[in-house]
Amino acid sequence: MNVETVTSSSFIFVNDLKTWSEAQSYCREHYTDLASVRNRTENAQINKLAQYKPIWIGLYRDSWKCEAQSYCREHYTDLASVRNRTENAQINKLAQYKPIWIGLYRDSWKWSDGSPTSWMVPFIPPGNINNPCVCLHAGQWVNQRCDATFYFICEIVEVTQQLVRVKITNTGSSVNLEDAAEAMLQQFRQTLKERGLSDNMKLTWRKQPDGKIFHLEEKEEKKKENQEISCNLN
Known part of the structure; x- marks a missing residue:
């Protein structure tokens, strides 16, 4: 698992009208990503840059x-x-063993760069599912159609990265670990939050060359020097 911690960030106003996905691609090509807002200070910085113009930020709903x-x-x-x-x-x-949507969900709002969304709860716009992308306008977060065109804010982020080895102990559960990967990340994030660790920390899975996240561990495999986290599946 990759653990990334934001050490510094800066915002850039782009005076060019684009759709949300076009703005995301532009920011990823020239900077780091569309702007994420991790605290009130960054929210104030972005509002100052916007100067009351409607602008895209990196917040979107899982479409x-x-x-x-x-x-x-x-x-x-x-x-x-x-x-x-x-x-x-x-x-x-x-x-029939196919991955399907059911009605259970946690927080379907996400940042383009994967930053945590826990801080932004008071700013989440009304849940219009037909407008899954978010712009900032006159200090308010407003959900819009993603094909609308606005100016946008990009972000340059410097991070420190740590690789953490995660050992999953299966106690007889039939859960497919690959399917449960996102839920486990949410569990880890919640645990870190409860222990008072920074919201600037981002967790992502590191995929193997075959595209999978998890592999069975051979009994005789020597212990690696990476930090190890154990998680029991019920």
Whole structure:
């Protein structure tokens, strides 16, 4: 697992009208990414740069989940909720081992660069699922259609990076670890937050050359010198 901690950041106002995805691509090509807002000081800096113009920032809503939710609400009632073991078995049977959306979610708002979203709760705009991208306008965070064109704020970020070895102990669970990877990251983030560690810390999985995150450990493999975190799956 990669652990990145932001050591310094600076913001750049780009006086060019682009859609959210175009702005994201531009910032990633020329700087680091679309701007993330990690605290009130950075929020004030970005507001000062914007000068009351509507600008894109890096906040967006998970569009795949939103599209599925929108479809279910239009044609049925909602995305599926699982209230007991019987319903869980029914949904598993329907899924036939395919990854599917259900109605359970944590925080579907995300920053383009993967920064934590815990601080920004008071600023989250109303949940219009048809407008999953966010711009800053006159000091307010406003969700907009992603194909609208605005000026935007890029960010240059300097980070320190540490590689942490994670050992997962499976106690008989049938959970597919690759499918559960994001949920485990959320668990680690919550644990770090509870221990008072910085919100400037970003956790990501490091994929192996074969594209997978996890591999079975050989019993005779020697211990590596990396820091090790154990996590039990119930």
